[in-house]
Amino acid sequence: MDMEISHETTHKQHQTNQDTSNIGQPHESLYLVLPYLPLFELLAMGQVCKSFMDALNNDILPWLNIVVEDKVPRSRVSDEILMKILRRRWVGLELHIPHCMGLTPEGIIKAVTTLNQHNVTLKTLKINGISNITKEHLQTLHSLLNTYDTSSIDLEICPKCDEPRMVYDCPLETCDRKWTTGGCRGCKFCVLRCEECGKCVGFDDDDNEAACEDMLCEDCWIKLPKCDFCNKPYCNKHAYKQCVIPGSSHFICEASYMTIDEI
Numbered sequence: 001m002d003m004e005i006s007h008e009t010t011h012k013q014h015q016t017n018q019d020t021s022n023i024g025q026p027h028e029s030l031y032l033v034l035p036y037l038p039l040f041e042l043l044a045m046g047q048v049c050k051s052f053m054d055a056l057n058n059d060i061l062p063w064l065n066i067v068v069e070d071k072v073p074r075s076r077v078s079d080e081i082l083m084k085i086l087r088r089r090w091v092g093l094e095l096h097i098p099h100c101m102g103l104t105p106e107g108i109i110k111a112v113t114t115l116n117q118h119n120v121t122l123k124t125l126k127i128n129g130i131s132n133i134t135k136e137h138l139q140t141l142h143s144l145l146n147t148y149d150t151s152s153i154d155l156e157i158c159p160k161c162d163e164p165r166m167v168y169d170c171p172l173e174t175c176d177r178k179w180t181t182g183g184c185r186g187c188k189f190c191v192l193r194c195e196e197c198g199k200c201v202g203f204d205d206d207d208n209e210a211a212c213e214d215m216l217c218e219d220c221w222i223k224l225p226k227c228d229f230c231n232k233p234y235c236n237k238h239a240y241k242q243c244v245i246p247g248s249s250h251f252i253c254e255a256s257y258m259t260i261d262e263i
């Protein structure tokens with residue numbers, strides 16, 4: 001039903017567009033597409049014509065959350081571009097800009113301060129992978145977001161190394177180390193984790209290295225299929241590295257394949 005209604009609307013808009021008074025205007029249904037375009041395409045669309053520029057400035061861009069995803073070339077996001085977006089009276093609530101190497105902590109603080117001056121308080125801020133973020137930067141950002149809720153910013157101070165990092169907990173309530181002094185909460189540099197389930201590893205002899213050199217807890221190690229030659233499994237992320245043995249459901253790992261090849 002919904003589909004039919006929207007089809008009719010588009011049809012009507014198409015007819016309106018045939019009207020000579022609209023010559024030179026973009027097809028109205030294009031505006032329906034704008035909110036689904038990635039940020040950079042949106043900004044580029046703004047260059048196309050004045051009516052797009054107006055739509056971006058007044059209607060669409062200010063309401064979008066800024067989420068820079070993996071596939072976007074992150075080097076394109078700079079302090080300058082960020083401010084350019086904010087100057088469009090941006091009121092989105094999520095600013096997700098991880099690993100954007102063109103951004104600086106100072107630039108991000110300036111951006112969030114500008115938002116505050118316009119009475120916009122971010123709900124979530126993702127800045128993992130931005131270079132040179134210090135404890136002080138993180139404290140400033142928390143006070144700008146007006147919350148010490150640890151889930152509002154993706155970085156926290158690691159209880160082990162005291163650095164601003166992504167901090168992980170054991171996903172398993174039953175982890176013995178969780179409740180001991182020091183626990184197993186920490187950043188990836190301080191606590192090794194099973195590649196599959198995230199449980200802390202490296203404390204027992206039962207923990208094992210996978211064929212891809214990631215660490216696996218005993219439970220996950222047991223469940224995964226093993227190399228026919230060295231009996232090591234690949235984690236699921238690296239399962240594509242399995243060298244399949246023709247006519248069999250077994251595989252050998254890359255390292256073993258090289259060894260066999262040399263013999």
Ligand SMILES: [Zn+2]
Pocket residue numbers: 158159160161162163165186187188189190
């Ligand atoms: Zn740490």
Ligand SMILES: [Zn+2]
Pocket residue numbers: 194195196197198199216217218219220221
């Ligand atoms: Zn595991």
Ligand SMILES: [Zn+2]
Pocket residue numbers: 170175176177178184199200
């Ligand atoms: Zn643990």
Ligand SMILES: [Zn+2]
Pocket residue numbers: 211227228229230231232252253254255256257
């Ligand atoms: Zn092997």
Ligand SMILES: [Zn+2]
Pocket residue numbers: 195210212213214234235236237238
């Ligand atoms: Zn792996």
